[in-house]
């Protein structure tokens with residue numbers, strides 16, 4: 006259905022995140038048992054950004070990874086947080102203020118068509134956003150285009166664990182418990198979408214293949230927390 010009605014899906018995803026924006030951070034902490042902070046810290050470290058660098062966080066939402074990146078890039082660095090859902094960005098802006106992360110620039114934009122010139126970022130990240138993207142090859146080509154030669158791409162995403170003993174537990178949690186807890190806390194049906202989007206998400210090796218096709222080199226992935234999340238990384242060749 007989604008392949009035929011991409012515009013509908015685009016609108017649906019945007020509307021869904023707008024509806025849950027105010028509760029998104031709470032839901033994240035409850036549903037991940039607060040593990041999402043550690044996952045983001047690992048992802049930020051894998052970008053290898055340094056003080057003074059410029060990073061782009063795609064599908065930034067309420068900006069936890071953007072703010073974490075800003076800690077690495079320091080007062081002389083910059084982080085651009087891009088998302089197509091204004092209510093999610095608004096929460097991020099408010100959250101960043103007391104943290105003093107004024108170095109994060111919050112921009113409304115679509116990951117499929119970025120408003121940046123070629124080769125301007127030292128790192129591009131995307132956390133829990135890849136599974137929402139309608140045209141993943143196109144978004145990956147955009148990420149590659151805006152990276153500087155030598156820059157790193159890091160994708161953090163929920164996944165189905167591969168271990169056969171873990172899968173039944175995980176499926177019970179994500180298909181039965183998670184939508185109920187989500188609905189209870191957010192009063193929205195949005196968390197019916199989440200398990201479906203994880204179950205139908207592409208295989209780890211398929212994403213590696215798409216990254217290579219987009220131009221990335223040294224592509225690899227690592228599972229965290231028994232494979233509940235996976236981090237894919239790739240580098241834009243210095244010769245590009």
Ligand SMILES: C[S@@+](CC[C@H](N)C(=O)[O-])C[C@H]1O[C@@H](n2cnc3c(N)ncnc32)[C@H](O)[C@@H]1O
Pocket residue numbers: 018019022033063064065066067068069070087088089090093114115116117131132133134137138139
């Ligand atoms: C699950 S949230 C993740 C937010 C944040 N990165 C985090 O780690 O919590 C997914 C975000 O992707 C955004 N998104 C989905 N499709 C997008 C697109 N095509 N362009 C930009 N943002 C998009 C949604 O608005 C939402 O804020």
